[in-house]
Amino acid sequence: MRVLISADMEGTAGVAIWEQVTPPDLARRPAPAEYEWARTLMVNEVNAAIQGARAAGATEVIVNDSHDGMRNLRPGDLSPDAWLISGNRKPFGMMCGIDQGIDAVMFTGYHARAGTPNGVLAHTWTLWVRDVRFGDTPVGEYGLNAAVAGHFGVPVVMVAGDEMAVRQTQELLGDEVVGVIVKYGVGTTSARHMHPSRACQAIAEGAAEGLRRKDRIRPYTPNYPLPVTITLDNAEAVDLALLVPGTERVGDTSLQYIAEDGVDLIRRWQLIIAAASGAAR
CATH class of the missing domain: 3.30.70 (Alpha-Beta Plaits)
Known part of the structure; x- marks a missing residue:
């Protein structure tokens, strides 16, 4: 069983402000040291998802670095049990690798769509996209990426991130998708966080449960055209x-x-x- 993890950063426990998620080469002013420890929190959550997936029977795990610049995960910090896709301008963007015989998708570090009250660092792809809709349905990155997975017949089985990201994902994809809430927004740039070690434990458990539910979760396929x-x-x-x-x-x-x-x-x-x-x- 092959699993693809789309790893974002804004939804990571402990992260609340833009400076913590902005790579130094993309910062408009000198980046604070907080980015370095924030990327460590990010990779720890990814490793927890890998651990949970492996425990539930995954034979191969591919991690796609899906955050700004898409080279935030240091290869040496990632579990040796996984493959890493890094670098920008790649096929399918945040879902690169989905066409490689994947059986299940997991989202880590995910955030709510643009304009969401109490959505921690909420946006959709960039800060200048104000709204995205499929028909009359508002969606965020979770919806765009789930639709790509659905094209290949692959379900999203787990999402980890802030409360609003999890709720919006489940609202679109269904409650069978395992949701792991690692923080609660008290504004766009403030949050009440779960301790990182507890967050990782919850993500590992959520990833395992997601794979156990895989056959009960339908791939997301909006009505085309x-x-x-x-x-x-x-x-x-x-x-x-x-x-x-x-x-x-x-x-x-x-x-x-x-x-x-x-x-x-x-x-x-x-x-x-x-x-x-x-x-x-």
């Missing part, structure tokens, strides 16, 4: 995003495309984000 509506931070960003074929403006700062399947969904999403990133900010 699927209208995907994206609201950005300014009109110029939409101007640039409209260079992507198949997009149309549906508001001053919103655009839409029709995804034919999960692969089309994520590929055009990646193109739109790349194009819109050129807007003045």
Whole structure:
């Protein structure tokens, strides 16, 4: 049984502010030392998920570094029982590896969608994406990534992160998905945290339980063709995003495309984000 772990950082226990999750080379000002210990907390939670997956029968675990820059996990800190995918601009983004015969997906360090009250460091992909909807349903990264997994017939069996991330993921994918809440937001940049060692224990147990439930959890497959509506931070960003074929403006700062399947969904999403990133900010 092959497991893919999509590892983000903002949902990690102990993390609450942007400086803690910003790699030094991407910081607009000198990055504080907090990033270094925060990435250690991140890899400890990933290792806990690997441990739980192995205990429940996983024969191979692939970890995809899915946080900013996608090279936050130091290879030597990762469990030797796992493979690591690192580096940016890769196929399927946060779900790179999903096309390699995966049987189950786990999310670690996940956060809520953009604009979520009490969602710790809540955003969707970037700070300038304001809203994403599948039809009328608002989604975050958890929804985009679950749809990619669903395209390949793979269920998301466990999500670990802050309270709102877990609740939003289960609301979209179903309560059978194991949710491990490691902190509770008391604002966008503040939280009440579980102790890191307890968080890791809960994640290991959640990962094992998720695999035990695997056959009861349906892969997430929205109804295609699927209208995907994206609201950005300014009109110029939409101007640039409209260079992507198949997009149309549906508001001053919103655009839409029709995804034919999960692969089309994520590929055009990646193109739109790349194009819109050129807007003045």
